[in-house]
Amino acid sequence: MxxxxxxxxxxxxxxxxxxxxxxxxxxxxxxxxxxxxxxxxxxxxxxxxxxxxxxxxxxxxxxxxxxxxxxxxxxxxxxxxxxxxxxxxxxxxxxxxxxxxxxxxxxxxxxxxxxxxxxxPRLATAVLWAASRDEAMVVEHLVGIGRRNALERTAHFLLELNARLMLVGQATTAGFDCPLTQYHLADALGLSAVHVNRVLRELREKGLLTFQKGQVEILDFKGLVALAEFDLGYLDHEGPLLR
Amino acid sequence: MxxxxxxxxxxxxxxxxxxxxxxxxxxxxxxxxxxxxxxxxxxxxxxxxxxxxxxxxxxxxxxxxxxxxxxxxxxxxxxxxxxxxxxxxxxxxxxxxxxxxxxxxxxxxxxxxxxxxxxxPRLATAVLWAASRDEAMVVEHLVGIGRRNALERTAHFLLELNARLMLVGQATTAGFDCPLTQYHLADALGLSAVHVNRVLRELREKGLLTFQKGQVEILDFKGLVALAEFDLGYLDHEGPLLR
DNA sequence: CCTCAATCCTGATGTGTATCAGCCCAGTCT
DNA sequence: AGACTGGGCTGATACACATCAGGATTGAGG
Structure with a gap:
């Protein structure tokens, strides 16, 4: 529609x-x-x-x-x-x-x-909803930086990105195209670029995902979700609230 | 009015x-x-x-x-x-x-x-504004946890709290009543309670502020603002936008 | 008065991540 | 072809903060 x-x-x-x-x-x-x-x-x-x-x-x-x-x-x-x-x-x-x-x-x-x-007015309400959804993501990001270690944090971040991209048809559970550099990840995750590199290597060595040449490949979706304590409830909901 | x-x-x-x-x-x-x-x-x-x-x-x-x-x-x-x-x-x-x-x-x-x-509708817009203001605070919080060290982060947090309380008349630049424990601070700042205690001691020893018995006393406002890179622009604005 | 639970406070030790320094590789500009 | 740049990768070292362990203080409740 x-x-x-x-x-x-x-x-x-x-x-x-x-x-x-x-x-x-x-x-x-x-x-x-x-x-x-x-x-x-x-x-x-x-x-x-x-x-x-x-x-x-x-x-x-x-x-x-x-x-x-x-x-x-x-x-x-x-x-x-x-x-x-x-x-x-x-x-x-x-x-x-x-x-x-x-x-x-x-x-x-x-x-x-x-x-x-x-x-x-209903448009204003809808935008308020969208803004709240963005805020929920920022909050989840805050929790990650405050309380998750580098590995969990990185995994969580990439899973969230994946979920958002799936909603607009630009990703599957197998992965997505990703224009970000390791520097972007570092600046987002509150880590140094050097450490991001090591974390990505660890994720790769654990057989969870690869992040290479503008491509994120998810090798073990369930493993990642478990590692990151990922819950996409905050991105999701069932059908329009306001009819 | x-x-x-x-x-x-x-x-x-x-x-x-x-x-x-x-x-x-x-x-x-x-x-x-x-x-x-x-x-x-x-x-x-x-x-x-x-x-x-x-x-x-x-x-x-x-x-x-x-x-x-x-x-x-x-x-x-x-x-x-x-x-x-x-x-x-x-x-x-x-x-x-x-x-x-x-x-x-x-x-x-x-x-x-x-x-x-x-x-x-104008109420919806106003609530959207208030929600954005809250989001701005969460964002500032995120930046603090991601990129500031424990001392700056703590100072920034207390200054922000002070600014918010001033807006509702519950604080002055000299300080405010504060029901938070050091555990609350730790959970908010992404630190351990032990480290919060040391940070508060350092702030006290530097003559910047005291945090005791439910009272925050700001001893050197300018010094704190400088330490924390505090800018209250994101809490402030000049007069109603929408008339 | 004593106990108990919170909260605050402190020293010793451990660790996750930063920082520094540098190499490799692939493009792209000249 | 050579120079240059941006991105990825890695080892060695440093330090900020966590964790562990426990003492001191206060107030509430029996």
Whole structure:
């Protein structure tokens, strides 16, 4: 039913059964399509008056920079995800957004977004739901960094990525294409790149997965799930809540 | 103007200028007031059909439990904060909520909440904003655990708590009342309680702050801010965005 | 008054991960 | 072809924090 619409519409539709008028408003947000090259930041920490974007193609990451030069990647976004929603609601960006691959995204002005919300209340609720889902991922990420060791943390992270990509048809339980470098993993997992390398070797030696040449191959799905205590409940739910 | 209303109304009002009808809807959510004792969990991981709550008095924390018995506290909530919003939107709780002190909260049924959102769109937008603000805190927490050492992390955490409490008039730059134990800090900061104790001693020896008998005294605010690279931009903004 | 449970506090020892230093390989630019 | 760059890989060493073990203090309850 939503197949003719954007990945975002498909995602939101899984929570709130959107009617044609609401879908039209959503489509209306996809006017100014932009293309960005990998590596050049799309939004900077502290930047004001930045727009939000709806990601159509490619991967980006949002991260925070510390004074000593290290960075922490907070989250990766894939097609259908919102970028910089917080930057709009707060009028100033509290994080950076870097395209990992070449990226296609629709720019959404703050006024358009806020108007859409007040005129289409169910849409606002749906976006609230999507934001909560993102927050749940950040929370799980927090738990990982706070309480899991490097091996479990890495396994958990890759399983989560896999689950998210499966929802948009870009992965199977056998693996997925992954444009991330070991440096990206390190910055996301709160590890050094050197240690990420050792951890990946250990995962490989244990016959759990390989991470090579832009490909993640999952060799032992159940083993990984057990190792990582992975539970995808927080990404999943059964049918639209709001009809 | 909002003083006769709940802390939540005051908080949301700082983002969206709410009119009388909207305030009435918000007040309508404060029907079933409940009281909870410290230590007995209010919501459990995996629990379905749980309600949301609006915290009126006391402190709670939300945390996740790992199989090995360790836990990670994700966030603390203070009066005016929403509890369990995600549990409602996802129909199943992905975390536990524990009252740290005796707590007063209004129970809100999922249907009431969703109805309020669709009938009062600006309210939904305001709640989206509040949720984003919470997410910003979780993100900052994530960065702290991922990239700051124990000393900076602890300082940052206490400064953030201080800033939040100042917004609701429960702290000054000189300090605040704090019902947390060193175990709570450890679970929140991803440290062992033993190490938290040493870190607190170091902060004391450096003349930065004391944490004793339920009181946090800030001795050198500027020194702490510098140590922690603290920036409260993400908690702050200037006047309602949506009029 | 004594016991018991929390909480705070401390020294000794162990370990997971960072840091440093450097090599290898594959592209790509000149 | 050579130079250069980004990414992957590895051993040696260092240190931040965990873990273990136990003492001191306080308050509650019998």
């Amino acid at each position: 939503y197949s003719k619409h954007s990945p975002l519409a498909r995602k939101l539709g899984s929570f709130v059964a959107l009617d044609d008028a609401e879908l039209a408003v959503l489509d209306g947000l996809h006017q100014r399509r932009r293309r960005f090259v990998a590596g050049r930041d799309l939004v900077h920490q502290g930047q004001t008056r930045s727009a939000a974007y709806i990601l159509a193609e490619g991967w980006v990451c949002s991260y925070k920079l510390l004074r000593d030069g290290t960075r922490q990647i907070v989250d990766f976004q894939i097609p259908g995800d919102f970028l910089g929603l917080r930057s709009v609601l707060f009028r100033t960006a509290d994080h950076n957004i870097e395209p990992i691959t070449t990226v296609e995204a629709s720019e959404v002005k703050d006024s358009e977004l806020l108007t859409a919300f007040t005129q289409t | 909002y003083s006769k209303h709940s802390p939540l109304a005051r908080k949301l009002g700082s983002f969206v200028a709410l009119d009388d009808a909207e305030l009435a809807v918000l007040d309508g959510l404060h029907q079933r007031r409940r009281r909870f004792v410290a230590g007995r969990d209010l919501v459990h991981q995996g629990q379905t059909r749980s309600a949301a709550y609006i915290l009126a008095e006391g402190w709670v924390c939300s945390y996740k439990l790992l199989r090995d018995g360790t836990r990670q506290i994700v966030d603390f909530q203070i009066p005016g904060d929403f509890l369990g919003l995600r549990s409602v939107l996802f129909r199943t709780a992905d975390h536990n909520i524990e009252p740290i002190t005796t707590v007063e909260a209004s129970e809100v049924k999922d249907s009431e909440l969703l109805t309020a959102f669709t009938q009062t």
